[in-house]
Amino acid sequence: MEGPTVEIKRGLEGVIFTETYLSAIDGDAGRLSYCGYEINDLAARASYEETAFLLWYQRLPAEDELAMLSAWLRANRHLPKVVWGIMHSLPEQATPMEALRTVASTLSMFDRSCIHQVEGGSSLCRAVSLTAKLPTIIASFDRLRRDRPPIEPREDLGHAANLLYMLNGSEPDPADAEALETYFVLLADHGMNASTFSARVTASTLGDVFSSVVTALGTLKGPLHGGASQRSMEQLLEIGSADKVDAWFDRLTATKQRIYGFGHRVYKTEDPRATILRDLSRRVAQRTGNTRWFDIASRLEARVLDHPYFQERRIYANVDFYTGPLLYALDVPLDLFIPMFAIARVAGWTAHMLEQQKNNRLIRPRAYYAGPRDQVWNDMPDRVPQVEAQPETQCVASRPANCPAALEVPPRFWPLPESPAS
Ligand code: COA
Numbered sequence: 001m002e003g004p005t006v007e008i009k010r011g012l013e014g015v016i017f018t019e020t021y022l023s024a025i026d027g028d029a030g031r032l033s034y035c036g037y038e039i040n041d042l043a044a045r046a047s048y049e050e051t052a053f054l055l056w057y058q059r060l061p062a063e064d065e066l067a068m069l070s071a072w073l074r075a076n077r078h079l080p081k082v083v084w085g086i087m088h089s090l091p092e093q094a095t096p097m098e099a100l101r102t103v104a105s106t107l108s109m110f111d112r113s114c115i116h117q118v119e120g121g122s123s124l125c126r127a128v129s130l131t132a133k134l135p136t137i138i139a140s141f142d143r144l145r146r147d148r149p150p151i152e153p154r155e156d157l158g159h160a161a162n163l164l165y166m167l168n169g170s171e172p173d174p175a176d177a178e179a180l181e182t183y184f185v186l187l188a189d190h191g192m193n194a195s196t197f198s199a200r201v202t203a204s205t206l207g208d209v210f211s212s213v214v215t216a217l218g219t220l221k222g223p224l225h226g227g228a229s230q231r232s233m234e235q236l237l238e239i240g241s242a243d244k245v246d247a248w249f250d251r252l253t254a255t256k257q258r259i260y261g262f263g264h265r266v267y268k269t270e271d272p273r274a275t276i277l278r279d280l281s282r283r284v285a286q287r288t289g290n291t292r293w294f295d296i297a298s299r300l301e302a303r304v305l306d307h308p309y310f311q312e313r314r315i316y317a318n319v320d321f322y323t324g325p326l327l328y329a330l331d332v333p334l335d336l337f338i339p340m341f342a343i344a345r346v347a348g349w350t351a352h353m354l355e356q357q358k359n360n361r362l363i364r365p366r367a368y369y370a371g372p373r374d375q376v377w378n379d380m381p382d383r384v385p386q387v388e389a390q391p392e393t394q395c396v397a398s399r400p401a402n403c404p405a406a407l408e409v410p411p412r413f414w415p416l417p418e419s420p421a422s
Helices: 039-045 048-057 063-075 081-088 096-110 121-145 159-168 174-186 194-204 209-220 227-239 242-254 272-288 292-306 308-312 319-329 334-358
Strands: 023-026 031-034
Touching: 031 039, 031 048, 031 272, 039 174, 039 272, 048 063, 048 121, 048 159, 048 174, 048 334, 063 121, 081 096, 081 121, 096 121, 096 209, 096 334, 121 159, 121 209, 121 334, 159 174, 174 272, 174 319, 174 334, 194 209, 194 334, 209 334, 227 242, 227 292, 227 319, 227 334, 242 292, 272 292, 272 319, 292 308, 292 319, 319 334
Parallel strands: none
Antiparallel strands: 023 031
16 A cells, blocks of 8 residues: 555545445436436436435335335324524525535434334434435424414425425425426436435444434535536536527537536536436426526536537536526525435435445545655744744634634645746
Protein backbone atom coordinates (compact mmCIF):
# COMPACT_ATOMS: atom_id res chain seq x y z
CA MET A 1 0.00 0.00 0.00
CA GLU A 2 2.71 2.52 0.95
CA GLY A 3 4.77 4.25 -1.71
CA PRO A 4 4.18 6.79 -4.45
CA THR A 5 3.48 4.08 -7.03
CA VAL A 6 0.27 3.00 -5.35
CA GLU A 7 -2.77 3.24 -7.66
CA ILE A 8 -5.30 5.70 -6.31
CA LYS A 9 -8.91 5.10 -7.34
CA ARG A 10 -10.07 8.67 -6.96
CA GLY A 11 -13.80 8.74 -6.33
CA LEU A 12 -13.62 4.92 -5.95
CA GLU A 13 -14.32 4.77 -9.68
CA GLY A 14 -14.79 1.18 -10.83
CA VAL A 15 -14.20 -0.23 -7.33
CA ILE A 16 -16.49 -3.11 -6.40
CA PHE A 17 -16.61 -3.46 -2.63
CA THR A 18 -19.59 -5.78 -2.17
CA GLU A 19 -22.17 -7.86 -3.98
CA THR A 20 -25.77 -6.71 -4.12
CA TYR A 21 -29.05 -8.39 -5.02
CA LEU A 22 -30.97 -5.14 -5.35
CA SER A 23 -30.27 -3.32 -8.60
CA ALA A 24 -28.10 -3.88 -11.65
CA ILE A 25 -26.86 -1.21 -14.04
CA ASP A 26 -25.38 -1.83 -17.45
CA GLY A 27 -23.78 1.52 -18.22
CA ASP A 28 -22.86 0.67 -21.82
CA ALA A 29 -26.21 -0.80 -22.81
CA GLY A 30 -28.20 1.75 -20.78
CA ARG A 31 -30.10 -0.83 -18.76
CA LEU A 32 -31.32 -0.83 -15.17
CA SER A 33 -33.16 -3.54 -13.27
CA TYR A 34 -34.31 -4.07 -9.68
CA CYS A 35 -33.90 -7.66 -8.47
CA GLY A 36 -33.89 -8.80 -12.11
CA TYR A 37 -36.96 -6.82 -13.24
CA GLU A 38 -36.33 -4.29 -16.02
CA ILE A 39 -36.96 -0.67 -15.08
CA ASN A 40 -39.31 -0.22 -18.07
CA ASP A 41 -41.58 -2.99 -16.75
CA LEU A 42 -41.51 -1.63 -13.23
CA ALA A 43 -42.21 1.93 -14.37
CA ALA A 44 -45.17 0.75 -16.42
CA ARG A 45 -46.63 -1.70 -13.90
CA ALA A 46 -45.44 -1.32 -10.32
CA SER A 47 -46.64 1.00 -7.60
CA TYR A 48 -44.06 2.53 -5.25
CA GLU A 49 -45.25 0.29 -2.41
CA GLU A 50 -44.81 -2.78 -4.63
CA THR A 51 -41.33 -1.56 -5.58
CA ALA A 52 -40.42 -1.09 -1.92
CA PHE A 53 -41.59 -4.65 -1.24
CA LEU A 54 -39.44 -5.89 -4.11
CA LEU A 55 -36.36 -4.12 -2.73
CA TRP A 56 -36.91 -5.12 0.90
CA TYR A 57 -37.79 -8.77 0.21
CA GLN A 58 -36.12 -9.25 -3.23
CA ARG A 59 -39.28 -10.70 -4.75
CA LEU A 60 -42.60 -9.39 -6.00
CA PRO A 61 -45.41 -9.55 -3.43
CA ALA A 62 -48.51 -11.69 -3.76
CA GLU A 63 -51.77 -9.74 -3.53
CA ASP A 64 -52.26 -10.22 0.23
CA GLU A 65 -48.63 -9.46 0.95
CA LEU A 66 -48.81 -6.17 -0.93
CA ALA A 67 -52.02 -5.30 0.90
CA MET A 68 -50.24 -5.96 4.21
CA LEU A 69 -47.24 -3.81 3.32
CA SER A 70 -49.49 -1.03 2.00
CA ALA A 71 -51.46 -1.01 5.23
CA TRP A 72 -48.25 -1.04 7.25
CA LEU A 73 -46.80 1.91 5.33
CA ARG A 74 -50.01 3.92 5.36
CA ALA A 75 -50.53 3.43 9.10
CA ASN A 76 -47.05 4.86 9.64
CA ARG A 77 -47.56 8.12 7.75
CA HIS A 78 -48.48 10.17 10.82
CA LEU A 79 -45.74 12.02 12.66
CA PRO A 80 -45.36 11.65 16.44
CA LYS A 81 -46.87 14.67 18.22
CA VAL A 82 -43.60 15.87 19.69
CA VAL A 83 -42.11 16.23 16.20
CA TRP A 84 -44.60 19.00 15.42
CA GLY A 85 -42.96 21.18 18.07
CA ILE A 86 -39.63 20.72 16.33
CA MET A 87 -41.16 21.46 12.92
CA HIS A 88 -42.61 24.71 14.28
CA SER A 89 -39.28 25.76 15.79
CA LEU A 90 -37.20 25.34 12.62
CA PRO A 91 -35.61 28.65 11.58
CA GLU A 92 -37.27 30.55 8.78
CA GLN A 93 -34.27 30.16 6.50
CA ALA A 94 -34.21 26.35 6.81
CA THR A 95 -34.28 24.68 3.40
CA PRO A 96 -36.56 21.66 2.86
CA MET A 97 -33.55 19.31 2.75
CA GLU A 98 -32.24 20.73 6.03
CA ALA A 99 -35.67 20.31 7.54
CA LEU A 100 -35.96 16.76 6.23
CA ARG A 101 -32.52 15.79 7.53
CA THR A 102 -33.20 17.33 10.94
CA VAL A 103 -36.66 15.89 11.43
CA ALA A 104 -35.68 12.44 10.12
CA SER A 105 -32.87 12.47 12.66
CA THR A 106 -35.22 13.59 15.41
CA LEU A 107 -37.60 10.74 14.67
CA SER A 108 -35.10 8.23 15.98
CA MET A 109 -35.59 9.62 19.49
CA PHE A 110 -39.35 9.37 19.40
CA ASP A 111 -40.07 6.45 17.15
CA ARG A 112 -41.11 3.67 19.45
CA SER A 113 -43.32 1.94 16.92
CA CYS A 114 -40.95 -0.94 16.42
CA ILE A 115 -41.73 -3.63 18.88
CA HIS A 116 -40.21 -6.54 16.99
CA GLN A 117 -36.79 -7.14 18.42
CA VAL A 118 -36.02 -10.18 16.28
CA GLU A 119 -32.90 -9.84 14.19
CA GLY A 120 -33.59 -7.60 11.20
CA GLY A 121 -37.23 -7.08 12.19
CA SER A 122 -36.61 -3.88 14.03
CA SER A 123 -34.59 -2.44 11.16
CA LEU A 124 -37.24 -3.24 8.57
CA CYS A 125 -39.86 -1.76 10.85
CA ARG A 126 -37.90 1.47 10.99
CA ALA A 127 -37.33 1.39 7.24
CA VAL A 128 -41.10 1.22 6.77
CA SER A 129 -41.63 3.98 9.29
CA LEU A 130 -39.17 6.35 7.58
CA THR A 131 -40.39 5.55 4.08
CA ALA A 132 -43.92 6.35 5.21
CA LYS A 133 -43.00 9.53 7.08
CA LEU A 134 -40.62 11.39 4.76
CA PRO A 135 -43.51 12.60 2.54
CA THR A 136 -45.42 13.85 5.61
CA ILE A 137 -42.38 15.75 6.85
CA ILE A 138 -41.85 17.47 3.52
CA ALA A 139 -45.50 18.30 2.85
CA SER A 140 -45.96 19.63 6.39
CA PHE A 141 -42.78 21.70 6.24
CA ASP A 142 -43.83 23.19 2.92
CA ARG A 143 -47.26 24.14 4.24
CA LEU A 144 -45.93 25.57 7.51
CA ARG A 145 -43.48 27.84 5.68
CA ARG A 146 -46.37 29.12 3.57
CA ASP A 147 -48.41 29.81 6.75
CA ARG A 148 -50.83 27.03 5.94
CA PRO A 149 -51.88 24.34 8.38
CA PRO A 150 -50.35 20.90 7.70
CA ILE A 151 -52.73 18.28 6.34
CA GLU A 152 -53.05 14.85 7.91
CA PRO A 153 -52.15 11.96 5.59
CA ARG A 154 -54.93 9.87 4.07
CA GLU A 155 -54.64 6.11 4.25
CA ASP A 156 -56.91 5.53 1.26
CA LEU A 157 -54.46 7.23 -1.14
CA GLY A 158 -51.35 5.76 -2.75
CA HIS A 159 -47.85 7.00 -1.92
CA ALA A 160 -47.69 9.76 -4.56
CA ALA A 161 -51.38 10.73 -4.44
CA ASN A 162 -51.21 11.16 -0.68
CA LEU A 163 -48.12 13.36 -0.97
CA LEU A 164 -49.75 15.62 -3.57
CA TYR A 165 -52.85 15.75 -1.38
CA MET A 166 -50.82 16.74 1.70
CA LEU A 167 -48.98 19.41 -0.31
CA ASN A 168 -51.98 21.01 -1.99
CA GLY A 169 -54.94 20.17 0.21
CA SER A 170 -57.00 18.65 -2.58
CA GLU A 171 -57.11 15.22 -4.13
CA PRO A 172 -54.77 15.24 -7.15
CA ASP A 173 -55.70 14.48 -10.74
CA PRO A 174 -55.11 10.69 -11.03
CA ALA A 175 -52.82 11.31 -14.02
CA ASP A 176 -50.60 13.60 -11.92
CA ALA A 177 -50.48 11.07 -9.09
CA GLU A 178 -49.62 8.33 -11.56
CA ALA A 179 -46.79 10.39 -13.08
CA LEU A 180 -45.28 11.11 -9.65
CA GLU A 181 -45.69 7.45 -8.63
CA THR A 182 -43.73 6.43 -11.75
CA TYR A 183 -41.02 8.94 -10.85
CA PHE A 184 -40.79 7.38 -7.35
CA VAL A 185 -40.48 3.88 -8.85
CA LEU A 186 -37.76 5.05 -11.26
CA LEU A 187 -35.67 6.56 -8.49
CA ALA A 188 -36.18 3.94 -5.79
CA ASP A 189 -32.75 2.39 -6.19
CA HIS A 190 -29.66 2.78 -8.33
CA GLY A 191 -26.70 0.57 -7.51
CA MET A 192 -23.88 2.03 -5.47
CA ASN A 193 -24.62 5.72 -5.99
CA ALA A 194 -23.03 8.18 -3.55
CA SER A 195 -25.92 8.42 -1.07
CA THR A 196 -26.51 4.67 -1.02
CA PHE A 197 -22.82 4.07 -0.47
CA SER A 198 -22.79 6.52 2.42
CA ALA A 199 -25.87 4.80 3.91
CA ARG A 200 -24.02 1.48 3.67
CA VAL A 201 -20.92 2.91 5.33
CA THR A 202 -23.02 3.95 8.32
CA ALA A 203 -24.83 0.59 8.28
CA SER A 204 -21.48 -1.20 8.26
CA THR A 205 -20.63 0.28 11.66
CA LEU A 206 -23.86 -1.43 12.82
CA GLY A 207 -25.42 2.01 13.00
CA ASP A 208 -29.21 2.17 13.01
CA VAL A 209 -31.59 2.87 10.13
CA PHE A 210 -32.18 6.49 11.11
CA SER A 211 -28.45 7.23 11.15
CA SER A 212 -28.01 5.57 7.76
CA VAL A 213 -30.87 7.52 6.21
CA VAL A 214 -29.65 10.82 7.70
CA THR A 215 -26.17 10.12 6.31
CA ALA A 216 -27.70 9.43 2.90
CA LEU A 217 -29.82 12.60 3.02
CA GLY A 218 -26.71 14.68 3.60
CA THR A 219 -24.96 13.04 0.67
CA LEU A 220 -27.92 13.32 -1.68
CA LYS A 221 -28.15 17.07 -1.26
CA GLY A 222 -24.96 17.90 -3.20
CA PRO A 223 -25.29 19.31 -6.72
CA LEU A 224 -23.28 16.50 -8.28
CA HIS A 225 -25.89 14.02 -6.98
CA GLY A 226 -29.56 14.69 -6.11
CA GLY A 227 -29.04 18.45 -6.17
CA ALA A 228 -28.68 18.25 -9.95
CA SER A 229 -32.45 18.00 -10.50
CA GLN A 230 -33.02 21.41 -8.97
CA ARG A 231 -29.98 22.89 -10.71
CA SER A 232 -31.08 21.53 -14.06
CA MET A 233 -34.55 23.10 -13.69
CA GLU A 234 -32.90 26.38 -12.65
CA GLN A 235 -31.01 26.26 -15.95
CA LEU A 236 -34.28 25.95 -17.88
CA LEU A 237 -35.74 28.86 -15.93
CA GLU A 238 -32.64 30.92 -16.61
CA ILE A 239 -32.89 30.18 -20.35
CA GLY A 240 -36.55 31.16 -20.32
CA SER A 241 -37.67 30.14 -23.80
CA ALA A 242 -36.72 27.61 -26.48
CA ASP A 243 -35.41 30.32 -28.84
CA LYS A 244 -32.82 31.36 -26.23
CA VAL A 245 -31.33 27.88 -25.83
CA ASP A 246 -28.70 28.29 -28.54
CA ALA A 247 -27.18 31.47 -27.12
CA TRP A 248 -27.19 30.03 -23.58
CA PHE A 249 -25.62 26.76 -24.72
CA ASP A 250 -22.93 28.52 -26.77
CA ARG A 251 -22.04 30.70 -23.79
CA LEU A 252 -21.80 27.75 -21.41
CA THR A 253 -19.73 25.61 -23.71
CA ALA A 254 -17.43 28.54 -24.54
CA THR A 255 -16.77 29.07 -20.83
CA LYS A 256 -16.49 25.30 -20.21
CA GLN A 257 -19.17 25.19 -17.55
CA ARG A 258 -20.96 22.03 -16.52
CA ILE A 259 -24.51 21.55 -17.68
CA TYR A 260 -26.55 19.98 -14.91
CA GLY A 261 -28.66 16.96 -15.83
CA PHE A 262 -26.02 15.57 -18.20
CA GLY A 263 -23.29 13.01 -17.70
CA HIS A 264 -23.04 10.01 -15.45
CA ARG A 265 -20.30 8.06 -13.74
CA VAL A 266 -21.72 4.73 -14.95
CA TYR A 267 -23.94 5.38 -17.99
CA LYS A 268 -21.98 6.01 -21.15
CA THR A 269 -25.17 6.01 -23.17
CA GLU A 270 -28.64 7.33 -22.38
CA ASP A 271 -29.79 6.72 -18.82
CA PRO A 272 -32.87 4.47 -19.22
CA ARG A 273 -34.67 6.51 -16.57
CA ALA A 274 -34.13 9.66 -18.66
CA THR A 275 -35.81 7.93 -21.61
CA ILE A 276 -38.91 7.20 -19.52
CA LEU A 277 -38.90 10.61 -17.83
CA ARG A 278 -38.62 12.42 -21.18
CA ASP A 279 -41.78 10.70 -22.35
CA LEU A 280 -43.57 11.20 -19.04
CA SER A 281 -42.55 14.84 -18.93
CA ARG A 282 -43.81 15.42 -22.49
CA ARG A 283 -47.16 13.78 -21.72
CA VAL A 284 -47.70 15.77 -18.50
CA ALA A 285 -46.71 19.03 -20.25
CA GLN A 286 -49.09 18.36 -23.14
CA ARG A 287 -51.91 17.51 -20.75
CA THR A 288 -51.44 20.71 -18.77
CA GLY A 289 -51.19 22.71 -21.99
CA ASN A 290 -47.83 24.26 -21.03
CA THR A 291 -44.95 22.70 -22.95
CA ARG A 292 -42.57 25.66 -22.45
CA TRP A 293 -40.14 23.94 -20.06
CA PHE A 294 -40.26 20.64 -21.89
CA ASP A 295 -39.54 22.44 -25.18
CA ILE A 296 -36.50 24.21 -23.69
CA ALA A 297 -35.24 20.92 -22.26
CA SER A 298 -35.71 19.18 -25.60
CA ARG A 299 -33.85 21.85 -27.50
CA LEU A 300 -31.02 21.88 -24.96
CA GLU A 301 -30.70 18.11 -25.10
CA ALA A 302 -30.53 18.25 -28.91
CA ARG A 303 -27.66 20.77 -28.72
CA VAL A 304 -25.77 18.63 -26.20
CA LEU A 305 -26.18 15.45 -28.24
CA ASP A 306 -25.03 17.24 -31.35
CA HIS A 307 -21.88 18.73 -29.85
CA PRO A 308 -18.51 16.97 -30.30
CA TYR A 309 -17.39 17.82 -26.72
CA PHE A 310 -20.26 15.79 -25.27
CA GLN A 311 -20.08 13.11 -27.97
CA GLU A 312 -16.38 12.49 -27.31
CA ARG A 313 -17.04 12.14 -23.58
CA ARG A 314 -20.18 10.05 -24.09
CA ILE A 315 -22.31 12.48 -22.12
CA TYR A 316 -26.09 12.10 -22.32
CA ALA A 317 -29.10 13.28 -20.35
CA ASN A 318 -29.26 11.69 -16.92
CA VAL A 319 -32.19 11.05 -14.59
CA ASP A 320 -32.18 14.61 -13.25
CA PHE A 321 -32.63 16.35 -16.58
CA TYR A 322 -36.26 15.58 -17.37
CA THR A 323 -37.12 15.38 -13.68
CA GLY A 324 -37.07 19.20 -13.79
CA PRO A 325 -39.86 19.83 -16.29
CA LEU A 326 -41.83 16.87 -14.92
CA LEU A 327 -41.91 18.01 -11.29
CA TYR A 328 -42.36 21.63 -12.33
CA ALA A 329 -45.42 20.67 -14.40
CA LEU A 330 -46.78 18.86 -11.33
CA ASP A 331 -46.46 22.17 -9.44
CA VAL A 332 -43.79 20.83 -7.10
CA PRO A 333 -41.81 23.82 -5.76
CA LEU A 334 -38.24 23.95 -7.04
CA ASP A 335 -36.61 23.44 -3.65
CA LEU A 336 -38.67 20.29 -3.08
CA PHE A 337 -37.02 18.52 -6.01
CA ILE A 338 -34.21 17.03 -3.90
CA PRO A 339 -36.64 15.97 -1.14
CA MET A 340 -38.72 14.25 -3.86
CA PHE A 341 -35.61 12.29 -4.84
CA ALA A 342 -35.10 11.38 -1.16
CA ILE A 343 -38.73 10.28 -0.77
CA ALA A 344 -38.17 7.90 -3.68
CA ARG A 345 -34.70 6.67 -2.75
CA VAL A 346 -35.38 5.89 0.90
CA ALA A 347 -36.69 2.41 -0.04
CA GLY A 348 -33.37 1.71 -1.77
CA TRP A 349 -31.24 3.17 1.03
CA THR A 350 -32.96 1.06 3.65
CA ALA A 351 -32.89 -2.08 1.48
CA HIS A 352 -29.14 -1.59 1.08
CA MET A 353 -28.74 -1.07 4.79
CA LEU A 354 -30.55 -4.35 5.51
CA GLU A 355 -28.45 -6.08 2.88
CA GLN A 356 -25.22 -4.63 4.31
CA GLN A 357 -26.01 -5.83 7.81
CA LYS A 358 -26.98 -9.31 6.63
CA ASN A 359 -23.41 -10.04 5.65
CA ASN A 360 -21.57 -7.19 7.27
CA ARG A 361 -17.99 -6.12 7.07
CA LEU A 362 -16.95 -2.69 8.33
CA ILE A 363 -16.36 -0.44 5.32
CA ARG A 364 -13.01 1.12 5.97
CA PRO A 365 -10.87 1.97 2.93
CA ARG A 366 -7.46 3.61 3.10
CA ALA A 367 -5.90 6.75 1.74
CA TYR A 368 -2.37 7.23 0.51
CA TYR A 369 -0.63 9.68 2.87
CA ALA A 370 0.93 12.26 0.56
CA GLY A 371 2.12 14.79 3.17
CA PRO A 372 5.58 15.36 4.61
CA ARG A 373 7.17 12.73 6.84
CA ASP A 374 9.71 12.85 9.66
CA GLN A 375 8.96 16.45 10.59
CA VAL A 376 10.94 17.91 13.48
CA TRP A 377 8.82 19.42 16.26
CA ASN A 378 9.20 23.23 16.60
CA ASP A 379 8.39 24.98 19.83
CA MET A 380 6.01 27.90 19.51
CA PRO A 381 8.63 30.71 19.43
CA ASP A 382 10.36 29.00 16.49
CA ARG A 383 7.30 28.78 14.28
CA VAL A 384 6.94 31.15 11.34
CA PRO A 385 3.38 32.44 10.83
CA GLN A 386 1.96 31.80 7.36
CA VAL A 387 -1.12 33.94 7.84
CA GLU A 388 -0.89 37.65 8.45
CA ALA A 389 -2.60 38.57 11.72
CA GLN A 390 -5.73 40.65 11.06
CA PRO A 391 -7.21 41.27 14.48
CA GLU A 392 -9.96 43.51 13.13
CA THR A 393 -11.38 40.72 10.98
CA GLN A 394 -11.18 38.02 13.64
CA CYS A 395 -14.42 36.42 14.71
CA VAL A 396 -16.78 38.81 13.00
CA ALA A 397 -20.26 37.76 14.00
CA SER A 398 -21.68 38.30 10.52
CA ARG A 399 -19.32 35.74 8.99
CA PRO A 400 -20.63 32.19 8.94
CA ALA A 401 -19.85 30.37 12.19
CA ASN A 402 -17.83 33.36 13.40
CA CYS A 403 -15.09 32.33 11.05
CA PRO A 404 -11.98 34.52 11.28
CA ALA A 405 -11.35 35.60 7.70
CA ALA A 406 -7.59 35.12 7.83
CA LEU A 407 -7.89 31.49 8.92
CA GLU A 408 -10.92 30.64 6.79
CA VAL A 409 -9.03 28.59 4.24
CA PRO A 410 -6.04 26.47 5.24
CA PRO A 411 -3.50 27.98 2.81
CA ARG A 412 -1.51 24.78 2.56
CA PHE A 413 -4.30 23.03 0.62
CA TRP A 414 -4.58 25.68 -2.07
CA PRO A 415 -2.20 26.02 -4.99
CA LEU A 416 0.25 28.85 -4.46
CA PRO A 417 -0.62 31.99 -6.43
CA GLU A 418 1.43 32.33 -9.57
CA SER A 419 4.35 34.66 -9.03
CA PRO A 420 3.90 37.92 -10.93
CA ALA A 421 5.96 38.19 -14.10
CA SER A 422 9.15 40.00 -13.27
N1 COA B 1 -21.31 19.23 -18.53
C1 COA B 1 -20.12 19.52 -19.12
N2 COA B 1 -19.07 18.69 -19.05
C2 COA B 1 -19.20 17.55 -18.36
C3 COA B 1 -20.40 17.19 -17.73
C4 COA B 1 -21.49 18.08 -17.83
N3 COA B 1 -22.66 17.81 -17.25
N4 COA B 1 -20.26 16.00 -17.11
C5 COA B 1 -19.00 15.62 -17.35
N5 COA B 1 -18.35 16.56 -18.11
C6 COA B 1 -16.99 16.49 -18.61
C7 COA B 1 -15.98 16.89 -17.53
O1 COA B 1 -15.72 18.28 -17.58
C8 COA B 1 -14.79 16.06 -17.93
O2 COA B 1 -14.16 16.68 -19.01
P1 COA B 1 -12.54 16.57 -19.20
O3 COA B 1 -12.33 15.11 -19.55
O4 COA B 1 -12.24 17.51 -20.30
O5 COA B 1 -11.95 16.95 -17.88
C9 COA B 1 -15.40 14.77 -18.46
O6 COA B 1 -16.71 15.13 -18.92
C10 COA B 1 -15.54 13.69 -17.40
O7 COA B 1 -16.20 14.27 -16.28
P2 COA B 1 -16.02 13.75 -14.79
O8 COA B 1 -16.54 14.80 -13.88
O9 COA B 1 -14.63 13.26 -14.58
O10 COA B 1 -16.91 12.47 -14.84
P3 COA B 1 -17.62 11.81 -13.63
O11 COA B 1 -17.80 10.40 -13.96
O12 COA B 1 -16.98 12.13 -12.33
O13 COA B 1 -18.97 12.65 -13.74
C11 COA B 1 -20.93 13.54 -12.99
C12 COA B 1 -20.17 12.28 -13.38
C13 COA B 1 -22.38 13.17 -12.81
C14 COA B 1 -20.37 14.08 -11.67
C15 COA B 1 -20.78 14.62 -14.09
O14 COA B 1 -21.22 14.13 -15.33
C16 COA B 1 -21.50 15.90 -13.74
O15 COA B 1 -20.96 16.74 -13.00
N6 COA B 1 -22.76 16.11 -14.25
C17 COA B 1 -23.51 17.27 -13.92
C18 COA B 1 -24.20 17.07 -12.58
C19 COA B 1 -25.33 16.06 -12.68
O16 COA B 1 -26.15 16.13 -13.57
N7 COA B 1 -25.35 15.16 -11.72
C20 COA B 1 -26.38 14.15 -11.64
C21 COA B 1 -25.82 12.79 -11.90
S1 COA B 1 -27.11 11.58 -11.98
